[in-house]
Amino acid sequence: xxxxxxxxxxxxxxxxxxxxxxxxxxxxxxxxxxxxxxxxxxxxxxxxxxxxxxxxxxxxxxxxxxxxxxxxxxxxxxxxxxxxxxxxxxxxxxxxxxxxxxxxxxxxxxxxxxxx
Amino acid sequence: xxxxxxxxxxxxxxxxxxxxxxxxxxxxxxxxxxxxxxxxxxxxxxxxxxxxxxxxxxxxxxxxxxxxxxxxxxxxxxxxxxxxxxxxxxxxxxxxxxxxxxxxxxxxxxxxxxx
Numbered sequence: 001x002x003x004x005x006x007x008x009x010x011x012x013x014x015x016x017x018x019x020x021x022x023x024x025x026x027x028x029x030x031x032x033x034x035x036x037x038x039x040x041x042x043x044x045x046x047x048x049x050x051x052x053x054x055x056x057x058x059x060x061x062x063x064x065x066x067x068x069x070x071x072x073x074x075x076x077x078x079x080x081x082x083x084x085x086x087x088x089x090x091x092x093x094x095x096x097x098x099x100x101x102x103x104x105x106x107x108x109x110x111x112x113x114x115x116x
Numbered sequence: 117x118x119x120x121x122x123x124x125x126x127x128x129x130x131x132x133x134x135x136x137x138x139x140x141x142x143x144x145x146x147x148x149x150x151x152x153x154x155x156x157x158x159x160x161x162x163x164x165x166x167x168x169x170x171x172x173x174x175x176x177x178x179x180x181x182x183x184x185x186x187x188x189x190x191x192x193x194x195x196x197x198x199x200x201x202x203x204x205x206x207x208x209x210x211x212x213x214x215x216x217x218x219x220x221x222x223x224x225x226x227x228x229x230x231x
Contacts, residue, residue, distance in 0.1 A: 032217050034219060036222075041224075042224060042225075043118060043120070043206055043208075043222035043223050043224045043225050044159075044206070044208075044222040045118070045222070046219040046220070046221065049217070049219055051217045090159065096217070101164075101171050101172050101213055102172075103161045103164065103172050103174055104161065104220065105161075106158065106159040106161075107158075108158040109158060109159070
């Protein structure tokens, strides 16, 4: 069965500093990995995804994520945090090709707080 | 704006009642997904429809049902409501189904409060 873990409920970072939000996953085959962000009273917004190819994926708002197969991780990063990046971040995973219609599994979310 | 619309935005009702949540997917998207978000359970997948047919079922209670209509909008019906059903209900859409690598686009959600 597929699963995803976000080990930190909360991440605090000073504005201008680099940020990392951690995600590890478990699937039986090759993963499709996604990051979403949720601002207060809003739906989830897609940030980026890893399907295949380059392990470093660039997404919206200056975010990027690195796929590490050996460590089964897909950490979200940004070189310089903004106060406006404060939100709830979700990692999601599903088995990749040839896995049929298996649903996307979301982590429990990590609340990012960027302090001015 | 994701292009996915959900109505109503808020719903307050009593235990034992029945409600219907509505979702219109992005133009051209054939798949609709329903999720429940609560503080203790996180984001839980409920059910997926693709072009009018049920394609995948998650942790959906028997008291809950959904359908997707020919115009591709979807409704989630929740009956015999309990206090524990209070949550945010999201609809998402994508061009393909789960078997594709398309990202899902989420609506703004319906906040259901059961008193």
